[in-house]
Amino acid sequence: MCGIVGYIGERQAVPILLNGLKRLEYRGYDSAGVAVLHNGVISVKRRAGKLRILIEDIEQEPLPGTVGIGHTRWATHGEPIDRNAHPHVNPVRTIAVVHNGIVENFLPLREELESEGVRFQSDTDTEVIVHLIDRFVAAGRPLVEATREALRILKGSNAIVVLSALEPDKLITARLGNAGGIVIGFGEDGEMFVASDLPAILEHTRRVAFLEPGQMAVVTRNGARIFTLEGEEVPVQVTTVPWDISAAEKGAYKHFMLKEIHEQPRALMDTIAGRVDVRTGEIAFSTLPLSKDFARRLKKIHMTACGTAYHTTLVGKVLIERLARIPVETMIASEFRYADPIIDEDMVVLAVSQSGETADTLAAMHEGKHRGATLWAIVNVIGSQAMRMADGYISMQVGPEISVASTKAYTAPLVDLYMLAILLADLRGRLTPQQRKELVGHLQYLPGWVEQVLAREEEVYRVARKYMRMKNALYLGRGINMATAYEGALKLKEISYIHAEGYPAGEMKHGPIALLDEDMPVIAVVPQDPWYEKMISQVEQAKSRGAPVIAVATEGDERIAEVADEVFWIPEVPWMLTPVVAIVPLQLFAYYIAAELGLDVDQPRNLAKSVTVE
């Protein structure tokens, strides 16, 4: 999962490429590079490490040129060192390629090319693409045909952009499978852009076209033509995207993660707006048409996702089963397609994904479609593959999320699932108008409840300072807030590198209790919900084993105040909405520990924002 950007126009390419790469750094950040064409010569600069290192290098020695490609890498083949960074070039430097994905038949191809006398300069799979294109160009093929021939040989999901000194007036881009999208941006005044993701080009244009799997495009200063891999031309569909770039700026916050935690009240408001009528209790999603007949026929919903998004499905299951009485199965997307799931036409596969590009999630969706299910998706990135593949979708409406650790793209889909559960329950005749109105009515107070938690940030900071040197933590939750424990633990481990486990509290006695002592803090999610009494007794057990207890609890709860060492207070909210509010102090807790430890909060080691490889 790497970031790709390309430019062709009248302006200097490098500043545009580097700017685009900065916006894509969240996709991969172990090395970066650019290739620019000037006076018939391709110049390349590639550096291991953060993008900043490449930028400093280029400041010393600028690269002129008005056509170029850039890349920010997350290594799959070959360690992150200078020579493995993209772009990769052929020996005579007439062809440069940036690539996202994995060439699955890279080893036999490499052997074949080496036996023909090709000398490889890197350990990457990408380099075979360059040599294959080179081979066909040397045989006299125009660049577009040479690229097409090369692509036909590759196995796996791949997205590329090709620059050639032999045909300096164009960029060729292509997409095979789901390894990552390609978006083409239509600028004004004879300039065009190519990128793996929208944020890279949004400051220049909002008029874009997306490549579908199996398509390639020839991009010149004046436009783009799109073809299938068989060479058949397809019409270019230009759409205008709504986000503007200011939404992706850090502003006054030290890190994107903190900014995004604070954006949650607004994000929740946006995800509710336009979907509910609090006076009548009516709910409708314009992009997820849902008939009474379908809702009543629905036998089962299979929910699937990865990482943080997966945790939303655990809450969704409780909500949909309780309210709509539809059985829900949740499955981690990387397991889904190998599980031989039992699916038929009266079932829905519902994927949750911030990026809408996660390879495992897309594969699970394919599996669902293949087996005849209706596909639904809850996605954030407009135009993403998950959104386009789904029969119906709900957009999270949270704006770009830049921090690798997901926050607002966790709470917003919880609310989307709450609304969906109510809508399904209503269509299935399980709610009186009064009940529906009451459930929907709560939503208007939700942004305010989250604000109240954020107002206690100082308190969370104090506790974070106190516990920042811990080596382990056990997060416990039950019922609807089991997911809160999982998600709280995930937040801590991904950004602070402290080992944290989320556990269903009732399971503590079957193993984890053996770990408890004064060095193993227990973070217990104990709001007022139907599992409260059971949670309290588990907190008491943990305490009696000597573990320090940090609780997330409802204001005014004297019992918890007595037993816990620290309490993150949340306001009293209806139990079905407690996961939305209870996670917020745990997001802040993880954030302040990582920030105080001086770690790279927004780009934690070894992680990436969208994981477009299996």
Ligand code: G6P
């Ligand atoms: C990566 C990110 C996580 C995210 C997961 C799923 O692992 O680091 O923050 O939860 O992918 O991403 P998605 O875009 O499908 O929600």
